[in-house]
Amino acid sequence: MEYLMLFLTFAKIGAITFGGGLAMLPILKREVVENKGWATEEELVDYYAIGQCTPGIIAVNTATFIGAKQKGVLGGIVATLGVVFPSVIIITTIAAFLQNFLDYQFVQYALNGIRICVCVLIFDAVLTLLKKAVIDIPSGVIFLVALVLSLFTSFPIIGIVVLAGICGISVKAAKKFKSKGGDKE
């Protein structure tokens, strides 16, 4: 029963996400964090971080993570099959019967509207996640440096992730060291 729930929930997520892995974030937040309580917002951000620097499709990686957290190996597999299931149905239908569906003017109009909506949804989701991730000055600095690196340089993502991890450990170590020193005084 729980496996069926995982499959159906992720199939639903796959069916209503327009625009790839990032656009899935607001939907995941709603379905997985708020409705089902399968993960916290922090965990979602963690999964995205790992999903971006490991091989494979980010949306798939995130689904595997959440499924595995709920129901182990089989849960991971079931959730992943769920998230790709609608794609197989929709794309085979289009490839078989509707190859020219993008030529219809109303489809273009609708997609232009949907793109705007996806931006708003992502903006809103990112704001909530930022509150969980950027909690003090050092994490703010890590955020800004990572943002500049990923916007304006071709610095590899895995490099950003490793550096951020090391920075996190160093900042916390420095803090602990400082507070220890403070106690002695």
Add this chain to the structure above:
Amino acid sequence: MILLELFFEFFKVGLFAVGGGMATLPFLYELAEKGWYAPEFVSTMLAISESTPGPIGINMSTYVGFLQWGILGSIAAVIGEITPSIIIILIISKFLQKFKDSAIFKDAFYGLRAASCAMIVAAGVGIVKIAFFGEKLSDFFWQGGILAVILYVFLKKFKLHPVVYIGISAVVGIIFKFSI
């Protein structure tokens, strides 16, 4: 035989494409050299994959699989593409669950979370560019801007499911003939 080939070709894509759906594009051009489809067709598959629900990388592999061997080809390609992910993530997930309470892990994720948000924002900038600006950055799609503001107000006021806003936006796009 072609089913096995599809599985293995997409297994490779799933194993070596790091960074999501767009990272699979170079591999799709390589597959075109096998004569599976014309290289020009990649941009059509990308356009369709971006315009339909679901992960873009999965949509594209479904398409390629279908061109080769119908629905079974789609399934073979998709299963091939997700298998490496499943294996790798299951291993990492085991590892995470074991060490998630250790101090050093928590500290690393404190930094990682901030960086992850930054990468999400950076990717979001690309999406905003496509949604609000045409060929030139000077052409701001002002009807889209108005819709965005209204959507955001509604989103904050009524916490409806995201798909409701997506549906409304599609209808608004059709009624007002949104074009960039």
